[in-house]
Amino acid sequence: MTAQPWRNPALPITERVEALLASMSREEKVGQLGSRWLGKDKGATGSAAPELEEGHQVAPMENEFSSGPALEDASRHGLGHLTRIYGSYPVTVAEGAAEVVRQQRIVMSSSRLGIPAIVHEECLTGFTAHGATVYPAAINWGATFDPELIERMAAAIGRDMAALGVHQGLSPVLDVVRDYRWGRVEESIGEDPYLVATVGAAYVRGLQSAGVIATLKHFAGYSASRAARNHGPVSMGRRELLDVILPPFETALREGGADSVMNSYSEVDGVPAGADPWLLTELLRDEWGFTGTVVSDYWAIPFLASNHRIAAGPEDAGALALQAGIDVELPDTIGYGATLTDDALIDRAARRVLLQKARLGLLDEGWTPEASVAAADRVVLDSPGNRDLARELAEHSIVLLDPGTALPLAPAGRVAVVGPCADDASTFLGCYAFPNHVLPRYPGVKPEIELPTAVEALRAELPQTDFGYARGCAVDGDDRSGFAAAVAAAESADVVLAFVGDLAGLFGAGTSGEGCDAADLRLPGVQADLVDTLLATGKPVVVVVVSGRPYALGEFADRAAALVQAFMPGEEGGPAIAGVLSGRVQPSGRLPVQIPRHHGGQPGTYLQPRLGADHIGTSNLDPTPLFAFGHGRSYTSFEVSDLRLSDREVPTDGEFTATVRAANTGDRAGSEVVQLYLADPVAQVTRPVLQLTGFQRVALAPGDSADVEFRVHTDRTSFTGRDLTRIVEPGELRILAGASAADLPCEATITLTGPARPAGPGRILTTPTTIRSENLLATTDSAKKMRPNR
Template structure:
């Protein structure tokens, strides 16, 4: 159909969408709410290529949904989304672009109206495509405390995706870490809602600057499952949900402008998110004013029937999800198909609900240009001839991010390595660069299904990088053990190497995978926080030599390192630093790179018994003699060392009495007191000593990464609106209470040398959906 009003790009979007809706049958409107994933058929209907290996799943319970209709049949009444064209097979850029064109042509030719589909893809550690740059995992983003850098990374990801016909990215993950045992900690930005929201909003701005829709996930509560089991039920009150879990999503919507949200698999206090009208309509739409699309997590709608059992069948599940406010079903149409049409015809589901969802989806298609008369599948992939998915510029960005994310926990006596003699390198993460990559990186996410296919990106290992970093230094390597399993047969060789070396570098940690195929990642939850397999025993054997041992942890979650504290010659936390992780770690160890990463999660002292994170009321955060379990971490949230030293002092709070609807400023001076240039992250925390509900002992309210030359100083000023002190009161309304407020500034949650008091005066004030969400910071060079 040509020459229709919805194809006229000069008309207002709303007018075009209403004209299109009026022209649609019920079946065509419902068709826009569905999707199709040819990739889950393991290539059977896709391009020719290597035969996949069975048993590797890239989505939960994928094997239970293995079959689906041909794309022509799935598109008979139109189609909303095409799922993971690039992220399902090892395709070249040319093959992937051709497949996008092929699938779009089928979608358009198979339906009366000829509307193209939105193409979505994963993009958590970069564009999930064969040969694309693998950036550090999201936990590393948090470790940078550098939103501007994350925004630049996301913009680069978005440009590559947009050039190849991808319209929507399923990222960022804004789940606030609540239990370190959860497998998806690596995909999360950290354990503090302000850090997660600030970094997440930056990612959204970057991705959407390239014209790619960002999708916030997982809304909400996913990270707080009982015993950290993936998809486990969540025991959480509404207050914790409002104060800890939801603020990052609100920030990414209001300050990032995110245009899509994905539901969580979680059930909170017995109500699955996918069927929660309060969450997706009353809160997200009516209170927050969100106007974009809500998409389901993969098969979350049929899970309402099969897993949660709040629906009798898939049709019932579709009706529940639609009423709750889920607009589009991913990755395939199950609950939003013919049964939904029948229920509308029978009067069991209001057609207005279908119109509501279709209107939102079609609005995005119009905004993306997909309804324009001159749009063609070929025009959407014009970048295929020029785009280089792992360009030098991308790799430079990946390296910068990796270097800024590595956390020097304790330099001890061994670091930096420059000038060190013979070095022994051990541990399973030393000679396997895949341990640097997150579970949604293409080499770890998809290629295990195709064992004969190589990653097509350069992945230097730590051993290789160290040899390049320290030419002329004798470096010997012995693995010692695997990441997982109980084989100790390599211990003897590793110990012998350590005994003959001046220093040993033990690279221990995780190998990301999916659903039990790794030690970190989706569905790879941990029973405890001791290093996987026999790696802790390997470190013990190395320490027993009496020779200096530097422990480098390459992991998706924080592991308990208390048994090594005070015995290791140095401790380094690298998390999962991406394709440039090897050179970045080598640079930090050698001293060429000044470490500046700070912990977005605590490092536990003991492998069990922690309540989770620093964000706890007094009885959860302090050892008061009421329990034999001490929750004090080995290294606090925000901690990180450098090869120089910093001082934070000279606290200034000009106004110490402030009305509950006012603001105050906090200024400190940060000085580089060492002999090397470096960067410090100045952190502002607030503490509410007396409140009508229990409050966290302290909570991050602002931060700023400050670059300083040796001997230089800067004044850092935080502008704090009293909205930043708001919390959810007993009546479940967010309020600002009068009373004393402690102000603390320093370099971690446990290192806060500057302390002051501000008194909030006046009445209790309600802080609504228009409240101030961020703390602006100004940095000025201090007078010498």
Template sequence: MQDAFAASGSIPLAEASRHGLGQLTRVYGSAPRTAAEGAAEVIRQQRVVLAESRLGVPAIVHEECLTGFTSFGATVYPAAIAWGATFDPELVERMAAAIGRDMAALGIHQGLSPVLDVVRDYRWGRVEETIGEDPYLVALLGAGYVRGLQSAGVIATLKHFAGYSASRGARNHGPVPMGRRELMDVILPTFETAVREAGARSVMNSYADVDGVPAGADPWLLTEVLREQWGFAGTVVSDYWAVPFLATKHRIAADMDDAGLQALAAGIDVELPDTLGFGDGLIGKAPEELIDRAVRRHLTHKAELGLLDPGWTPEGSVAGADEVDLDSPANRALAREMAEKSVILLDAGSTLPLDPAPRRIAVVGPCAADPRTFMGCYAFPNHVLPRYPERGLGVEVPTAVEALRAEFGATEVVHQKGCAVIGGDRSGFAAAVAAARAADVCVAMVGDLAGLFGHGTSGEGCDADELRLPGLQGELIEELLATGTPVVVVVVSGRPYALGEIAGRAAALVQAFMPGEEGGAAIAGVLSGRVQPGAKLPVQIPRTPGGQPGTYLQPELGAEKNGISNLDPTPLFPFGHGRSYTTFEIDDLRISDAAVPTDGEFTVTVRVRNTGERAGDEVVQLYLRDLVAQVTRPVKQLTGFARVPLAPGEAKDVRFRVHTDRTAFTGRDLRRIVEPGELEVMVGSSAGELPCRGAVTLTGAIREAGRDRVLITPVEVEKI
């Protein structure tokens, strides 16, 4: 099936529609159109498709929707890495449902989200688009997004299938030096869960090659695994220009027609956003059954969406356009809840929450008064509006300075930028230092500005060569610390940065992963104590700028300082870490069975109690370790979690029901197996704080975990 990139006009729409058209690309998301203007353009383009094609079949309209509907004036929710910090699949599902309702009302049928890549190197620019570094966390929150979006009648598109996030040197589009075992155990489970548990209806291929085979031409990945093993029955769409890249970048195809033939044979059904490979050149070259296969899959989607119904009209498809408010109060309330639940208190120190009536607060840093720093690279204000500066942001985004002034009322809040996110201009240092010296407390707002292909410090094509704060921001913090004024460092970023040089010297540390349009108020609320922080790190915070490997999922020789290497991989803050303004205690570990067969199940129960004076949420985390296996295994791996709200003094039992399939791994012969032997069971509040430890032994023979293997660890929370 073909797609026309209507926004760019690279192929005239009438010409592209001559033999029928698969999809229309980003009618709303390529230029600053209002909802009404976009709806009128959808009607116009669908009318062209109907008039110019022989069979008069409408096109599917797709749009980006990673941080909300990527359209002018639409709510900008937190970036996906912030979803991970919530550890709350139900909240992500509610957000996605709201996004889907807005899109469906405007005649949009397919959303190009969620990103299910698992972070393998923090230097990669698209870390902000991912949900985190743990496959189980990514799988559950990603499945929640799929359920939410598709509940509104919008097809979710899983991307990037698969391996994109593990490129050599964290370089965008770079080759992935990954063996099949790592691919199967770390990368693929997120996609499998979204397909099997949430019913995802579309998949987008990765640009990258894995061990020399580009995903877009890999029948093992796109057909054998995706369809034959997992039972996927939807459509596979190419990432933009991934089909011609097989010829122009990967050099595995002789020309565009060869690239199209290889992609079609591998299992790609729709080429986006142009028809460079899936064009007339395939006539007489591609077997008819392959073309029929792709057309049948896509027409099935059109039928399910009602596009083939006798009464369908372009006008009727956007019937809700006049009533939709793309940044409604309900949307903003949901964006606020997402933001508040995603801000991570790394270390409260002796300063947070701030005194409700300090004499003066100095707010310093490049993220203090630039609202764009709260948004990811696929948010419309950063993705499209830099080309239209006269249009502003399209939505109201209070800055951190504005939010802090609103939060603290009559308190004097002064602001100095100090420096830009990137660049070498120190001319603002003196004023920033003077403001800090004259204040009771200084809030240093540092981090990223998202952009595309080098026009930012985070985002697609904005990779980093190390994990030092960009530009002069590290030097600015050093000068602020030297003033003697307590400095609260708030990092607003799309990736984790090394904070080891300032830890213990800063008065407090807060991490906010691009919290969206309501991020300013959420951060201010955490600093004041109005918002009780309960978020957890979906990635580690490195200690040093070159701190690699960048994920906790490592075998012993990669995860621990052991004297064999002078490099210490210990993070400053571990995966799953996050503090609160109350305290929690996790204890009373109970394991149902000392031994279970390799096809059995056991339960792990702990008691969590709020031992402080404020209500709050604790995320109880279950990790397992396979002590002896036929291949090296991680020293620990998240196997279950639950976000538990607790009143002061309240206690609840958290019970994890663990099927032995959840211990499966890919063995030496590349079969996924459950192996007998001892498992260490660990439960606590982060990968680095696991006070409850026990063991269970799997007995019997090695068992292959088949296509129906259990993917989820159910959790029950019971009040005591």
């Protein structure tokens, strides 16, 4: 047996960690709360780094923290985390694995105890590494309405990361969209808390099934900043925070078992999340029972001093963050140093970090960095299996807003392909995809993945069609010099495909992405003018929007021959879009956000009380969207009907079943997303006009039908009352079912009886569904057992 009991895997983990803590000095404990990011220090790797272009940042205000101590010095008393070894600069799998070994060896040899560090990386659109598969952006995950598919994707991402020595992924983003102008809408799953919760929990299960820790972010309120400005103050009451923003985090913890949480940069009502004990300790740990680690967003701790100005300097900021409940400072140690002196708080955080390391096996006798990357020579980061999964997800996420008169495309004829997103596949990728996130720093380096453009994919999809191409304009800017060529191409064609939208970037280097917020919801640059010019030719124009946020399409809707919303469909986006346009792929994506009608005075999200959602003569501005939440068309037709309730009266601590029939009434196989909503007509506080309570994708052959059964516990009707406690209130509820928030042909009423009751920790968070049919293409029972916090 080893002389060091904390290295003995046969002993209980808690016993091992307590033995280790007892043997550590204060400096060694504090060391476990810090991190080091060599990758931002311009070629700190032993490999030959390509030439770096100045100015591009991959984290906010990165240039203000552009250097740090040597890793040997940073690790003198031990180190908690190693930051972004693969995702900071272009390295091969072999080079990255060698760098993991090199850095871990330095960490272990520089300190007395030789404890390895946790290696973390970004993984929002896939493993953020050179040559790794780029999956669709998170907004596309929401558009699939398919948690099981997202779980499979995350498991694939986790397997690649784990094989290369990465222990923790900084995903998923569970911010509920509140303002479409925010640049990080593309990183979010959607505007409905339940959709975000179920898809986010699925991502967590998938990533952690591969042994990689998932990190929920950004906790909490980040997506609701004033005027949608990144890092802007959040004007939000506690009730909205509890009812809209926080449920996805609670669900991902309880049902996904997430082992880490990242704080938000934001201040909510004047209190920055990184210094909020109520949020990070009282709610997260004392009420929800979370036992994992809270990690800071990058430089969020010094930001408490420099940006929020609630601390005199980094050391004071570190003390505030530690007291609030942040355990690990990322990406470099600035506030968590020798000035931390509260031994009880230091022990609290160090214990959590060491428990996590023990669960990862990093404290085991015989653990070596070399063994952690032993499978690296067998890893193909963009494997055929990964690409197949990326294609499936892309195909499931593209939303046919309106097939109009032009779709599916005829297999022959002449088609003009126009627009800045038609011949640039980088527009299909999110801002955290390696080619958009890191490669702009290295202009001489090409992505090591195949990225077919829309034009290339269309030519392969429809070889008998004559495709011409004209760019027309850039994604951004005011150059209209290409309009004439675009008009000429359109006038010589039978149909025009206008590919417009975004190019993701960071901190103003794109039109979508972190720090790329929009003044309004008109298409960027002169793209709206380009579409208008194409429509003026009189040719049928199919508008395909490739974007990270919904843009207002009301000025085109009545004139376009068809409308398609692709969001950011990833590396296989070109073939997926081509397949939808040709009709080979049956479109089945549904909107996780509304499509506004007007680009100014835009609506809030669908989750609004009556005065926020209805146009009732109180204002000249009509918030009605062009296309509602949950909307999506197919090349077949569906009918949702025959809503049946198991009960007409249910006690406030009971449950009921709502069953609805979904039928394919067309002549092609396809998938419908059956959606169940609740409406609370009278309550002690204003309630949303509608709120999604359950959903289920149903695959049906022509002429087939299926019953979709929703099991609704009364906890699912709960809300935060006037005294800020969550309650189930007696009274009448409307139950509605259909295909979108604006297409709900089925309605019934149920009455909750008995006294109002609290619905606090442990309440039911999900609505299990069961599909019942003998003729289904695929029969699914999506009910999930509650998963305890780990």
